[in-house]
Amino acid sequence: xxxxxxKGEQRYVLNMGPQHPSTHGVLRVIxxxxxxxxxxxxxxxxxxxxxxxxxxxxxxxxxxLPNAARMDxxxxxxxxxxxxxxxxxLAGIEATPRAEYIRxxxxxxxxxxxxxxxxGVLVLDLGAFTPIMYTFxxxxxxxxxxxxxxxxxxxxxxxRVGGVVRDIDDKFVERTREYIKWQRSRMPxxxxxxxxxxxxxxxxxxIGEFSPDMARRYGLTGPVLRGTGIPYDIRRAEPYSVxxxxxxxxxxxxxxxxxxxxxxxxxxxxxSLRILEQALDKLPDGPFMAKVPKKLKLPAGDACYTVESPRxxxxxxxxxxxSDTPYRMKIRVPSFSNLSLLPELCSGMLLSDLCACMGSLDxxxxxxxx
Amino acid sequence: MESKDSVIAAxxxxxxxxxxxxxxxxxxxxxxxxxxxQLRAFAELLRTGNFYLSFVSGLHLATGIxxxxxxxxxxxxxxxxxxxxxDADNSVPTIAxxxxxxxxxxxxxxxxxxxxxxxxxxLKPLLLAEDMEDLKPLLKKEKTLKDRAGxxxxxxxxxxxxxxxxxx
Amino acid sequence: xxxxxxxxxxxxxxxxxxxAVVCAIVIVFGNAVVMGYLERKLAGRFxxxxxxxxxxxxxxxxxxxxxxxxxxxxxxxxxQTDKVLxxxxxxxxxxxxxxxxxVIPFSPKxxxxxxxxxxxxxxxxxxxxxxxxxxxGWSSNNKYSLLGAMRSVxxxxxxxxxxxxxxxxxxxxxxxxxxxxxxxxxxxxxxxxFLMPVAFLIFFAATLAETNRAxxxxxxxxxxxxxxxxxxxxxxxxxxFFMAEYTYMFIACSLTVILFLGGxxxxxxxxxxxxxxxxxxxxxxxxxxxxIWIRWTFPxxxxxxxxxxxxxxxxxxxxxxxxxxxxxxKL
Numbered sequence: 001x002x003x004x005x006x007k008g009e010q011r012y013v014l015n016m017g018p019q020h021p022s023t024h025g026v027l028r029v030i031x032x033x034x035x036x037x038x039x040x041x042x043x044x045x046x047x048x049x050x051x052x053x054x055x056x057x058x059x060x061x062x063x064x065l066p067n068a069a070r071m072d073x074x075x076x077x078x079x080x081x082x083x084x085x086x087x088x089x090l091a092g093i094e095a096t097p098r099a100e101y102i103r104x105x106x107x108x109x110x111x112x113x114x115x116x117x118x119x120g121v122l123v124l125d126l127g128a129f130t131p132i133m134y135t136f137x138x139x140x141x142x143x144x145x146x147x148x149x150x151x152x153x154x155x156x157x158x159x160r161v162g163g164v165v166r167d168i169d170d171k172f173v174e175r176t177r178e179y180i181k182w183q184r185s186r187m188p189x190x191x192x193x194x195x196x197x198x199x200x201x202x203x204x205x206x207i208g209e210f211s212p213d214m215a216r217r218y219g220l221t222g223p224v225l226r227g228t229g230i231p232y233d234i235r236r237a238e239p240y241s242v243x244x245x246x247x248x249x250x251x252x253x254x255x256x257x258x259x260x261x262x263x264x265x266x267x268x269x270x271x272s273l274r275i276l277e278q279a280l281d282k283l284p285d286g287p288f289m290a291k292v293p294k295k296l297k298l299p300a301g302d303a304c305y306t307v308e309s310p311r312x313x314x315x316x317x318x319x320x321x322x323s324d325t326p327y328r329m330k331i332r333v334p335s336f337s338n339l340s341l342l343p344e345l346c347s348g349m350l351l352s353d354l355c356a357c358m359g360s361l362d363x364x365x366x367x368x369x370x
Numbered sequence: 371m372e373s374k375d376s377v378i379a380a381x382x383x384x385x386x387x388x389x390x391x392x393x394x395x396x397x398x399x400x401x402x403x404x405x406x407x408q409l410r411a412f413a414e415l416l417r418t419g420n421f422y423l424s425f426v427s428g429l430h431l432a433t434g435i436x437x438x439x440x441x442x443x444x445x446x447x448x449x450x451x452x453x454x455x456x457d458a459d460n461s462v463p464t465i466a467x468x469x470x471x472x473x474x475x476x477x478x479x480x481x482x483x484x485x486x487x488x489x490x491x492x493l494k495p496l497l498l499a500e501d502m503e504d505l506k507p508l509l510k511k512e513k514t515l516k517d518r519a520g521x522x523x524x525x526x527x528x529x530x531x532x533x534x535x536x537x538x
Numbered sequence: 539x540x541x542x543x544x545x546x547x548x549x550x551x552x553x554x555x556x557x558a559v560v561c562a563i564v565i566v567f568g569n570a571v572v573m574g575y576l577e578r579k580l581a582g583r584f585x586x587x588x589x590x591x592x593x594x595x596x597x598x599x600x601x602x603x604x605x606x607x608x609x610x611x612x613x614x615x616x617x618q619t620d621k622v623l624x625x626x627x628x629x630x631x632x633x634x635x636x637x638x639x640x641v642i643p644f645s646p647k648x649x650x651x652x653x654x655x656x657x658x659x660x661x662x663x664x665x666x667x668x669x670x671x672x673x674x675g676w677s678s679n680n681k682y683s684l685l686g687a688m689r690s691v692x693x694x695x696x697x698x699x700x701x702x703x704x705x706x707x708x709x710x711x712x713x714x715x716x717x718x719x720x721x722x723x724x725x726x727x728x729x730x731x732f733l734m735p736v737a738f739l740i741f742f743a744a745t746l747a748e749t750n751r752a753x754x755x756x757x758x759x760x761x762x763x764x765x766x767x768x769x770x771x772x773x774x775x776x777x778x779f780f781m782a783e784y785t786y787m788f789i790a791c792s793l794t795v796i797l798f799l800g801g802x803x804x805x806x807x808x809x810x811x812x813x814x815x816x817x818x819x820x821x822x823x824x825x826x827x828x829x830i831w832i833r834w835t836f837p838x839x840x841x842x843x844x845x846x847x848x849x850x851x852x853x854x855x856x857x858x859x860x861x862x863x864x865x866x867x868k869l
Contacts, residue, residue, distance in 0.1 A: 014681050036685070036841065046497040053482070054507050089397055127753065127838025133585035193835075199753055200837050216444065219423045219471035225444075232444045238393075301523035304397030304440075304449070315424055315440065317397075317451075321521045328508075332425035332440070340474045351685075352756075352840045369497060 011039060014351075018047045024121065024358075025365025029342075031351070038354050041346050043339060048369035056329035061087055061161065061296055064329075069155040071331065072367035074117060075309045077103075077110040077146075080159040085240065086305035086316040087161050091298050098286045099163030100242045105176070105279045106146065106158065107307075108272045112183070113142045114310040115265050115272075122262070122359040123194055126203050131194055138186060145175050161296060163289035173280055180273050187270065195266065201259070208345055208357040209257040218344075219337040222312025223268065224361055226252045227260030234308035246278045258360035265310075265362070297324065311335050311362050333367040374399060374448045380415055384408055386452075393447075398440070400450035406462050409454055413465040416441050423465075424449070426475035428483035428508065432515040435483055437462050461486035482508040555640070558650030562639035569788045570781040574601045577830050584834045611773030616679065619770070623677035628771065628778035631670035634663045635785035642792050643718045645802045645815035656717040657705065660793065661698075664748070667786060668694045671757065671767050674779070678770035686766025689841055690750060690757035696848045697747035697754075703856035704737040704744070707863040708797050721801030729800040734863070738798045740856050742825075745790035747844070749783065751829055753836040754844055791825040792818075 016029040026047035032039040052067050059067070068083040069076035081103050088095060095103070116139045120132030143153045149168050150158040158164055194200055212228045225232055231250045235243045251267035253260035300322040306315045312334025321327040338361050346354050374390075378400065381388045387403040404412055424440040435456050442449040456462050464487040466473040476487040477496035484506040487493060495503055575590070575598065582589025590597025615624060638660040640650030653659050668691055675687020708730055709715060712723040724730055731738045747754040757766045768779050795801060795818065804817030839847070 012681065014685075046495070046499065049497045051507055057508075057510075086397070089395065092395075123837060127755070128836060129581070130585050130834050133587065137586060197836065199839055202843055203837060203840055216420065216422045217417075217470045219469070221422075230444050237444075238447050238449065299523065300521050302396065302521065304451070306397065306449070313424065313442075317425075317427065317438075317440065319429065319521050321516050327516065327521050328427075328429055330425060330427040330438075332427075336474065337423075337471050340471055344470070350840065350842065352838075 010034070024363055026369075027339075027363070027365045029354075031354075033351070036350050038346060038349050038351055041342055041354060043342055045365075045369055048366045050370065052370045053329055053331065056326050058325065060324045061298065061326075064326075065157050065160075066155070069157055070366070071333070071370055072309065072311075072335075072364050073154050074114040074364055075110055075311070075314075076152075076154065076156045077106045077150075077158060078307055078309045078314065080156060081107055081241070082305050082307040082309075082314050082316045084159045084161050085307065086303050086318045087296075087298065089305055090301060090303040090318055090320055091161070091296065093162055093290060093292060095163050096287050096290050097242070097284050098167075099288050099290070101279055101283050102164050102168055102288060103159060104241055104243065104246075105168070105276060105283075106150070106156075106164075108276050108279070109142050109146060109176070110156075111310045112269060112272050112276075113139050113146075115269050116142075118265065118310070118362045119190070119194070122356075123200065125355050125359040126200065128194075128200070131190070134186070134189070134193075138183060141179050141182065145172065145179060148172065148175075160289065160292075162292040163287070165289075167288040173283070176276060176280060180276055183269070183273060187266075190266070195263075203352070203356055204259045204262060204360070205257060206255075207258045207353050208349070208360065209255065210341070210345055211256060214341070214344070215256075218341045220312070220341060221337065222309070222334050222362075223264040224261050224338055225312070226250065226264045228256035229254040234306050234313050238306055240305070240307060242279075243275075245282065246275050248274050248278075258356055261360045261362075297322070309334055311364065311367075312338060331370065333370065335361075335363045335365075335368045339363055339368060373446055377419065377443075377448055377450075380419070381412075384411055384415070386412060393449075398449040398451050400448065402450055402452040404452055404454045406454055406457050410463055410465060410468070412452065413439075413468045417468050419443070420445055421448075423469040423471045423475070426472055426479050428479045428485060429453070430483065430508065430510045430515065431521075432517040435460065435485055435509075437479060437485060439465075456485055459486070460484060461488050463488050464490040466490055482506065484509070555651060558640050559636070562636050562650065565639055565788075566636055566781065566785050570784045571601045571605075573784045573787070573826060574604070574780075576827065577833075580827070580830050581834050584831070605777070608773055608777040613773050613775070616770055618679045620677040620679070623673050624770075625775075627670055627674035627677060628775040628782075630673060631667055631782040632778040632785075634666040635782045635789070637663045638789045639785075641717060642789070642796070643721055643801060644818050645812055647811045648815050649718065652716055652718045655715045657709070657715045657720070657793075660717075660789065661702070661705075664786060664789060665694075665698070667782065670782075674771065675767040678767070680770055683767045683769050686757045686769075690767060693747055693750070693754060693757065693841075693844060696845055697744045697852075700740050700848065700852035700856045701744035701748065703853070703860055704734075704741045705797065707734060707737050707856075707860050710860070710863050710867055717796055717801075721796055721803070724800040725803055729798065729803075731798040734798070734859070736855065737859055738794070740852055740859070741797070742794060743852065745794060746829065746832070747848070749787045749790055749829075751787065751833055753832070753839045755833070756838060756841050756844065787826060787829060788822065791822045791829070794825055795821045 011032050011034050014031045014033050016031055018026040018028045028044040028047065030042045030044060052071055055067055056064050065080065065083060068079045072079055116135040120135035123131045146156070147153050149166060149172055150156045210228065212230050215225050215228050215230070221232065229252055231252045233250045236250055248271045251264050251271065253263050298320045300320055302317065302319040304315060304317050306313060314334060315332035317330040318326055319328040346357055378388050381402065386408055389401045390399065391401050393399055421441040421443050424442050427438045429436045429438055437454045437456060439452045440449065454462060462485060464476060466476060473491065474496055476490055477493060479485055480487065480493055481495050481498045498505060578600065579589040579597065590600040593599040593603050615621060641653055641656045641659055643649040643652065671690045672687050675683040708720065711730065712720050714720065750757050768776060771779060799821050802814040802818040804814060807813045807816065
């Protein structure tokens, strides 16, 4: 049960500063505390602000791709996908079928890696030092597979307008299949070690409950939203790439608390493995890159491309004016809206519960700050 | 509201200019142009219709600054983009009391463009530092400004060209 | 008699005590080194990594090198702290840790001094640690430290009660507070853990909370309060707290072994009167390894849940246990 405080006692201000083990990135939260209760948490953003949207207006289309990867380093391939998707949509170019499948395979591997890191870090915030080592071991396998084909471990620049930069080979397919088997064999262990642990459950259950209406007013998306019962996933609602060809479920829970978000993400790991299997089975042959003119001049007009990142809905809104550089690039990041829930949700909570809530929101601060 | 058509019918009552666009080409379903005065009624209508606010953004054109709002629906696919021109004093009414998520989006738009949102509870800089309020980084210089026509599609909307030539 | 003392001969009893104190200090440092190494190696193994491997064979010299580093660090005293209290806090934490070791019977012949109220003496001395933590948190002039210190005080005070109540159950059976007496009452294999397993579990949980070990390590909650009450201490101050914590763990486990696991009793060894200390240490280290195991497995209990657990579960259970023991003894 979340214990809430009564008004009236003396307040002091505690600064959960930009450097803190629990804020995942450089986030500062100013906490007005009454004893152990947090009265009015106010996040202060901007410590990692690099003004990517301005950089987009100053760079040509290909040059922005590394920027896209650095906004959310844990979902870099998904950000890649969104960016090349919006450029392709505006230019009227279609990627090859094989490239689309490769994009989905690498995006799902990216999603898995992000969820595994989130799982370890959430439990670390609650005080268990061991599960993070296990999830990082699983994650290393993914990073090794992706490193072979993309060349990077974290901030990938693998996709291009029209396809991907390098083809995947049989070794990649084989290693991914082995990885799927390995990950499936590890999930029961996580169930016992983490989900079934009574101390963990008491820290997470019934903490930070919110209703679907509150989620809608703040524009929440992603696993946090699906924890309140709304089965909204961009891969189903506005299908993009080759997702319509796969059979997967959208896990939802109804309680709307931290435990619900946790369970949704753990089940999404299994669903991602399903998508991976199907994509590997259906992988078509053919070219991995379409014929795209060397100097791509994009027409005037605007386009939107929405993808499902591990944290929620990611929207690229691109306005071109017929020249080399975009006129305006708006990037809507999921953690921005997810974090704006914090002041209303966490007023009157214990400090330990605030840490649990922030962990279950799965924030990546560089993407909020852009 | 249950479907896109009932949404369009409700909008036409306000009245706002609604244009249905091709999703495969644009990535959203409806493009709407509004006056600043109609904004709050529009937002209230969306609130009752189970829409959520995706983002609030700005756009600096030769004719002035425009604020764009993108909403989407959890229940059926209906993503809409609404463009609002700012008033003469560079301000627009806030919708932060209708959609609390707009609170931070509007602060960010003020940071980047200098647009004031009237009656906003806390319009302090969000991403920029407190002493950088005058910076307004996304405002463009004179010579790079275009007007609406300069950023709109010229040829009629067509299907995207397939990447691989289909063999018979 | 006074003539003898004037000529400089020290009475043998005093010599014995001094020798015992020196041994106690050696045990403190030795324990800190061994436990520090064990903790890091075991943490590594639980987390599927090797742990310290660089320094010495499989990292055996790691703690020695760490000690050198900590001693060589600059002692930074932050500006706004209460200077006297800030410097006193680590000392108040560490010094009382040595005293109980003089009273603990390691084997029939190896005990510094046996008090009639040895048990109460140990409990009284260990309670000074709470004061030290509070002084540390207050003098640091840091809100995080203060929060950590307040949590620690509340936690320690709360968990003293089930600890004392279960102790009382054991004392009812043995009839004496003297530690040697308690061990001798269990001779012949009739360890109290078989007689009173519930008391053993409650006592062990209470000692976990008293020594601020996970899952009750909120006062040093790394991910919430940076380092809790130890945030502002560096170098030697930090290492004194560190060693004090390990020593209190050792004392707590020794108490558990004396009260419930039969102290030094075990299969007979040559020179039994001295070497049965080996059984004592074996049992103590088995319990210490269990404490380390628990730390690296479980997440942290939230503060109000921790106090709830104490007041609503441990205290009633230990009271009932005391009642049952008294009734059974009477019959």
